[in-house]
Amino acid sequence: MxxxxxxxxxxxxxxxxxxxxxxxxxxxxxxxxxxxxxxxxxxxxxxxxxxxxxxxxxxxxxxxxxxxxxxxxxxxxxxxxxxxxxxxxxxxxxxxxxxxxxxxxxxxxxxxxxxxxxxxxIDSTYFIQDKLAPEGSITKRSPTKVEQENIEYGLNVASEIARLDLGQTIVVRAKACVAVEAMEGTDATIRRAGELANGKLTVVKVAKPDQDMRFDVPVVGVPTVETMIAAGATCLSVTAGKTLIFDRDEMIALADKNKIAIIGN
Structure with a gap:
């Protein structure tokens, strides 16, 4: 083979x-x-x-x-x-x-x-299954009630844009959509959200409803958290079992240091 x-x-x-x-x-x-x-x-x-x-x-x-x-x-x-x-x-x-x-x-x-x-x-995670996001809180801090409400709202919207193959990420504040990903990628979407409404932002990144694990698998890592810090985002939700986390220990340490909550849904 x-x-x-x-x-x-x-x-x-x-x-x-x-x-x-x-x-x-x-x-x-x-x-x-x-x-x-x-x-x-x-x-x-x-x-x-x-x-x-x-x-x-x-x-x-x-x-x-x-x-x-x-x-x-x-x-x-x-x-x-x-x-x-x-x-x-x-x-x-x-x-x-x-x-x-x-x-x-x-x-x-x-x-x-x-x-x-x-x-x-074949599945792009074939050799790196250990790097997929687990279900539940990944950081020391879990989402607050307000952040959880943003996540619930954001999951519905993000799943729809993912289904339409427009992007995989949206940024939410107070149960309102601040930015939607298109061709620019996750980090650029978060930066744009920070320019529009700096602070108290929740980032929701999802796999497609019928995610083909051979390609376009969602990925987060240290740069994601760094961009969130700059934009004033306090919470990140990812799809458990279908999102790759790169440099997991460094990413979690940086999130914990900045009191950012990360959760697999």
Missing amino acids: GYGLIAGNGQFPFLVIEGARRQGVELSVIAIKEETFPEIESVADKIKWVGIGQLGKMIEFFKREGVNRAIMAGQVKHIQIFSGSLPDARMLKMLWNLPKRNTDALIGGVAAELAREGIEL
Whole structure:
């Protein structure tokens, strides 16, 4: 069984490589020129750099390396798909046949192309199940009554925008929606909320109702808490069992120091 990794930006791909190595598995890594951190060169077993639209080259590399199971890990900003990057013939054909071009459709199209070549796209948390958020309070402080009311309101709204594939995060104050995530990502959404209504903010980040764990899995970490501190947010709710927590100990310590409540729902 040969395993491959399509690496986007951030820490996620590094954790997958580390988790696979702990299990004695070597990964053949596709690094995206526009997204992947260059440091991946120092940890990848085998690596191929490609442009975001070079689907044909991705498949050629995986087939040459004997890959029949692949993982997507790390963000590829939605906007990159519509940037100046020139897609190859295989990507153009895939895009042309898509009924729509939201996140699920785009990545689902790539998964279908991989499957045509005998490469199965598997759960992105396959090697790092231990990093999924547990249910209940994760920090020393639990949400207050006001924060819990914000969470309950926010879960309904966030689940709906996630269902529509618009984003996974909303920021709430006094049971009113301050900011909704679109293409900009979680941290940018929190920053925007802080500019609009600094202080007493609750951040609600959810998995989609039918979350496909192969891609676009919600992720939080130290940068999330740092952004919350700057924006005046006091509480974070994430979907238990479907949200990855990176640098868990450091994240929880920073949250506890700043009296921020984090809970898995």
